[in-house]
Structure formats: C-alpha cells, structure tokens
Amino acid sequence: MMETVSGPSVYLTIGLAAGVTYLLRIGGLMLAGRFPNSGRIKHFMDALPGTVLISLIAPGIASAGLCGGIGALMTATCAYRTGNLLLSMLAGVIPVAAMRYFGLAPG
C-alpha cells in the first residue's frame, strides 16, 4: 500500500490552486474593464481572441507532425465551407486516427 496524503495539507493545496486560478480569471476581466475601449488598446484587444486561440493550438499541431498539419487543414477547410463545428472536428480527427491506426503517424 502506497503512502497517501490526507489531512489539512490536501485542502490547503486545493484551496491555493483554486484561489490562484480564480484570481487569474476574475483579474483578467477586471483589468480589461479598466482600460479605455479605444485606440491602440482596442486594436490589441480585438486581435486577442484569434491570437490566443492560435497560440493555444499551434504547438499541438506541430507536435502531431505532418498528420497534425493535414488534420488541421481538413478541419479548417471544412469549417470555412460548412460552418459546422461537429462535422469539421470529425474531418480532422478521422484522418489523424486512421493514419495512426495504419501506423503512418506517431500516436
């Protein structure tokens, strides 16, 4: 039987993690509310959703290699043409899963 952790340190750890995470979430919104919604800040803020989202996925696509690139391209094309998210997701995931199944891509 491995040694397990119990007692107050469990709740201290979870509490601190939860507190830090919540402060980041609410802090970002409060901070954005203090900036004027005009000029250079507006240009920056308007670009933010796209630049954050592409930053979120770029390393993941790169690490999936050629198969990741093909999957992402299939999804993007399908999403652009149809606007259907579920269909677009399948258009990217199925080729990736198939390539891995047949050993054509690392998985």
Added chain:
Amino acid sequence: MVFTAMRKGFAANLPVAVSVLAYGSILGVLAAQKGITWLDLLVMNLSVFAGAAQFVMVDMWTPPLPVLEITLAVLAINIRYVLIAASLQPIFHGSSRLRKCLMMHLVADENWAITMAEYRKGPVSTYFLFGGGLCILFAWCSGTLAGHRLGAVVQKPEAYGLDFVFVAIFTGLLTSLWRGKKDLAPWLVAAGSAMLANWMLPGKWYIVIGGIAGGLVPLIHHPTGKPAAGGRSS
C-alpha cells in the same frame, strides 16, 4: 431567455465535452493511483476547474505535499486565463459585478473559444458562456469520477485521435474568428512565437507569449490608434 441561452451554450459545447470526458477519466485513474479520494477529486474539480493544471497537480501529488511548488505550477499553467478573461470584457460589458464574479469561475478554454466564435456571428449572452461552462464542468466531473471508480473510459485516447479533438475543435473555431487579411500577420506571429516559447519555456507560457506578441502586430500598422476599416465595434 436566460434558460434558452444557457441551453444553447450547453449544446454548443457537447462535441468537445466528449473528449473532456475521456481525458477526465484518465485523470481519475491517475488520481486513484495517487490515493486521492473521489471526494477530494470532486472538490478539486469544482474549485479549481482547469484540466491541464489538475493533471500537473495530480502528477506532483506525493507526500509530503509540495504546496508552494504546486501553487506556482498552477499559476504558470493558468496564467493564460488573464488574457482569456480580458477578451471576454465586451461580452460582460454592462453586467453586474456579482454576475461577473459568479460566471468567471466557469470559464474554460473550450467554452471561451466557442463563445468567442459565437460572438463574431452576433451578440452573445453571458448565459451562453455559462451554459457552456456547466456542460464542460459536468463532462469533467463525470469523466474524472468514472475514471476514479471504474477505470479509464478509453485506455489510450491518442489511438482514437481523441487528443486531436481539442486541436480540431479549436482550429474549427479559429476560422470563425478570421477577420480577413489583416489577421494574417498577427496570427503568423502568434503561432511562431507560441511554438518558440513552447520549445524554450515550461508550463503554458507559450499561450500568453503568442497571444500578446500577435496582438501587438496591429499596433505596427496603426501606431496612432485610428480605427481600422472593418474593425468590430462593441
């Protein structure tokens, strides 16, 4: 109205909820191996509610608990929420402080991205975001608890491309955020900076670095801050 928007948000998040569930079950298995009780795991799900951070927490979960190290790791992984939350400002414009404080807790990558894509099509309610948050929370809790009590729902999610579901969903949503040619340079800079930062730095700093670097690009074209043609006003 409130209920309709919440239901719409909940439904819009269902495709990605499938992979949230599968990955939750893996976290549940890992947590059980570490001797974390299902109740403690549920408390963690409800209070922290951040997937990547919880994986790192469980990974670092060895007696005696490295409380400070875990807190700092969570900070480094979740720092992206500052930008994610900041970008939600136009949607929360005019909302009461109480509503902001209650709803921001249920902001995850998934329901944020789906809400931003919806916002590009037209006005979107904060209840749409919140309904999506409930969907992700429900999938996350079900997945982790199922994994903890019964074992992983899927042993090797990569084999079925389930790891790519997140990438594919976010790629699909990204096309909705495309505002035309003016996004090309910011997005390329963002993607390049993110990959470079991911290679050089631990944690999830790459999201923040890529997001800010890309966001600064439009300022080169508009140093005076004059509104660009076709820019969305809110």
